[in-house]
Amino acid sequence: MTIETKIHEAGVKQAIHLTVNGDSYELLVFSNDTLLNVLRNDLQLTGTKYGCGTGDCCACTVQVDGQSMLSCLSLASDMDGASVITVEGLMNGRDLHPIQESFVEHGAVQCGFCTPGMIMSIKSLLEENPDPSETEIRHYLRGNLCRCTGYRKIVDAALSAAKKLVEARSQ
């Protein structure tokens, strides 16, 4: 445990240690860099999207230490030592993650811009609640906005992904 006060001066880059999708990085960031911008600009992980910047659309959702968070309202400088999962970290080799697979199968993708955030939210949901009802899915996803689909096929995909993951675990 550090016992010293950490001071990160404005306009100066400081090093942080970040684990992203299992890979370890030493990064130099400004005190006012958001996690979203560091992922997108420094690590070229552009799957995580800027939709509003104010926490109202959830297109920038990532997992930080296992929890669903908004990368647009997270300070990279304060993330020293954290482990982040983004949509790019879901595939297993060349295989899609079951949630991604369900999105493809159920036509849950249209323009695709909200898709990474949606998928990351569903990942957290299914980790917390492996067998959610449709009502629970809808309640959990209430912050993730989509302008294309009316959500129906996204909810279908989440239900189907839950089934797939439960089956995979029971095998």
Add this chain to the structure above:
Amino acid sequence: MSTRVLPEFTLIVPPTLDAAIAILGERPEQARILAGGTDMLVEMKCSDRGAKTLVKIGRLSELNFITYNPARGLTMGALTTIRAIADSPAMKQSYSLMLDAARDFANIQIMNMGTIGGNVCNASPAGDFLPCLLAMNAEVVLRSSAEPRIVKLSEFFIGPRKSQIRPGEIVVAITAPELSTLHSSAFVRFTRTAEDLAKVSAAVVLSIDDGKFSDIRIALGSVAPTPIRVLEAEDFLKNQEVTDAVISKAAKIIQAAIKPISDFRSTAEYRTDITGVAFKQAVAIALARRTIQ
């Protein structure tokens, strides 16, 4: 202003509460406390009001706790997340209204990030927890390099987004007295969509003895510059029989006591109308909960 980037600031991350207090004491005017960031970073992106120095306390585990015991009541560390409140057995057991507010709060991501201390400090007239805490007779525990202060929540808010916090002070905890097993509570809000700020909200804490209201506390959100208690209605209800007519009369008293505004979320007239409904619904839910107990 772009919401892609934040203005520049110096970020100070103290390892302990004492260190945080010391830092604030050194520069009380320039430094602002950053907890979950879900309100402050938005404000900094959207306005020129940003501070030059942010003291990030979000990871101080000493402020992240919920304790409850029937004798001493509830204490929530300022950094208790909304998610932790939603998942808390103590809330489920004794403060159902807090659970009502937490369950539908903003979205899951904000619930994971946002803190109760932040919600209180933000002092929004539409903040969902504020009517709940008012109805719970909550108090705010403040620390600074001077003596700790305890401020009643009913005296804490002085205007929209304005509170009694003095420069150099940190909200460290929110406390509320115990509620007896005779007490029950509920929180109801009206919104445009499932993720929205409240058009109006109502929180009630009540207890019934011998078919009469032995205790009743009513607090409202989004109907005044700050969240408010409606003491007239509480006084009216005390020792009254629990009947629909009495509750409706109380709703009328509430409606007469408020002066909400029209904005793009709703109209003053509608807010007045449904504040009565929100109150009645909250009472009905609280009464039903009491029966279940």
Add this chain to the structure above:
Amino acid sequence: MNNIQTKKIKPRAESRVSATPLRVIGKRTKRLDADRKVTGLELYMEDINPPGALWGKILRSPHAHARIISIDTTEAERLTGVKAVITFRDILPYKIGMPTLQDQFALCDDRARYSGDEVAAVAARDEGLAEKALKLIKVEYEILPFYLDPLDAMKDSAIPLHEELGSNIAVEKHLEYGNTDKGFADADHIFEDTFETQRQCHVCMEVHGCVADWKSDGTLSVWTSTQSPHTVKRYLADAVGLPLSQVRVNRVGVGGAFGSRTDLSPIDVIASYLSKKSGKPVKLLLSRQEEFYASVTRHPSVVTIKTGVKDGKISTRHVSAILNGGAYTTQTGAVLGSLGWKGANYYQIENYKFDGFGVLTNTAVAGAYRGYGGPQVGFALESQIDMIADRLGLDPVEFRLKNANQTGDLTIAGSLLSACGLTECIEKATESLAWKEPKPSGTGRGLAIGFGESGWRGAYYNNSDVSVATIKMNQDASIHVSVGGSEIGAGYDTTMGQVAAEALGLPMEKVKIQSGSTDEAAYDTGMYASRGAITSAKAISLAATEVSKQLCQVAAKMMDVQADALFIEDQHIVSKTNRNIFLSLSEVAEHIYDGLGLAILGTGIYDPLTHLADEKGYHPSPGGAIAYPFCAVALDISVNRETGQFKIGKIASAVDCGRAINPTIAEGQIEGDVFHGLGLATVEPGLLYNAAGQPYYQNLVDYKLLTTVDMPEMDSILVETADPAGVYGIKGITQIVTSTVGAALANALFDAVGVRIKELPITPEKILAELKKQQTRG
């Protein structure tokens, strides 16, 4: 092809068994772009990072209407890291907009016409720095009177926003079919009602922007998420003064469009000039805040409808409309025309008149938005149908069926309905809601129908509605299909791939679609008016016919039969007379390349004018579509009389799609249509301005979209009528349900509690106010 060497093919033991008539069309094929999108690998504008790219930012007018006296950019230019600052002086005086009325400079000349108007722009090392630089630009304004309401802007005393127009009525449209004076004189009953709809923001999840790279060799390459790559290229070339050959619009992911990305945007022009001046690529993306007040919106409307009923049928209609076009005309004339024209086509009527006014105000620019005049006129028309039925004591469903168009009908506006499944749509939608079952009190059901266009002649260039496709077949019979539309999320690449696969008897795995890039993809006017499914599909089918001809000619020699005795099926060329005689496509293709030293290339150019000219009377209406989709939307609601809150149980949308290329994609379009329509009808608050003419909304807290929790159960029903106007019977459907939801909701509300709301959005506030009036009336 005289040098073809004949290769005799013996009949084989196996026989090619004829498959179902359609093998790929109608299948729930996996989307071609799905994998890229679920893995986060699709590249949208903000993900494009040319080396050395700068960030661009636009300085916008804070004032609703002001004369620009002076702009001083000196200090901004001095800031380290700022590489270019531009104002009107740096750009060609070229006005953008629809060709009918081009009235917008990319950067204001001496006048800012709305709070958000583009005044200057900077390119700097990063976005934060660009923001700082904007604050250093000094602009001296002289405040002018401003108009937020078209009725104020229309007054003679109002200062014209554009002096050259002389008035703020930018466009008028007047139509008359039949004789409405006589029609009203002869009518048994006449009804007149006025309806209003609010401004709706597109709220694409991806904000608008442009990445521009003006290279030192004089070429300009842009990544701009657009519905119309070729149209953007054409106008951008004009705007920056380059030959078309030097301007390239690249393929890029499009994060939602809904009409908002139909035109060349000032952003495209500004980013290009910033790149020219700085000598670096420039990335210019709006913030979500700018997106609300400074990108296009739906036109707010006031629509009055006068309807004459004779012998229980609608005989005569007069529709008047005022559209608020915002500060620049852009699409206002076309939306207004479309609104008026649509109104004539909903039902079989005898006389129709339209008087429309497109008015400029000092507000955000109104442009194309899903439905294109349909939501405004549809809400009015279909609300009034129920009002008339109620006043005359008729059943609203029966009343609609009695007046409904049928296949083969010619509407009063001259649209020949080569297929019309309206009656079936009404039946299916009402069945889905168990319409005939008794309903609990406090609940109601509502129905509305919708009419729309697929394909639209002359949106941009006189009568042109042209789509081009080329198909290259490789040695293994796989194909590259080049088409000029863009994948804006609606499934263009996939459905066009299905059409090509169907036409050439190929599986989807053998089809590669190239779209969205002007240099690699064939010409197309753009993705608007639900036209891809009809015009691009036709072009592909024509190109495939050419490819098929080339294959059959060679195969005929190889098989020693007549070319016209062959057909292509399931990757083979088969003899019509003897199914045991066949060659695989790859055998033939390989022979063409390797044996004959030739190549396989087909081109299809489709334009309805050239292709339908000999079909007399097909499209006599001015402008006019190629095919006409219809729909019926039925929904049920329960209403809380104490709060005015309502809950929609289920929305059933039955849509005559001709034929669904891909049912999953078609359903997705319907469900998205419901989302936009229901948002307009309920929670999307319009764009409201304060007393200074500045917009309130700058975020998604104030401007609400419906969430997962708010959306009701949806039943999306595809009614297939095999429209002969489209190849394989296909027609585009991606807008009509949006136009229909509002009236269905208003009608359901009336059915439930007897309250009629004539102004969208329908909110608990309005309902409760009406319920209170009802009570006082007793």
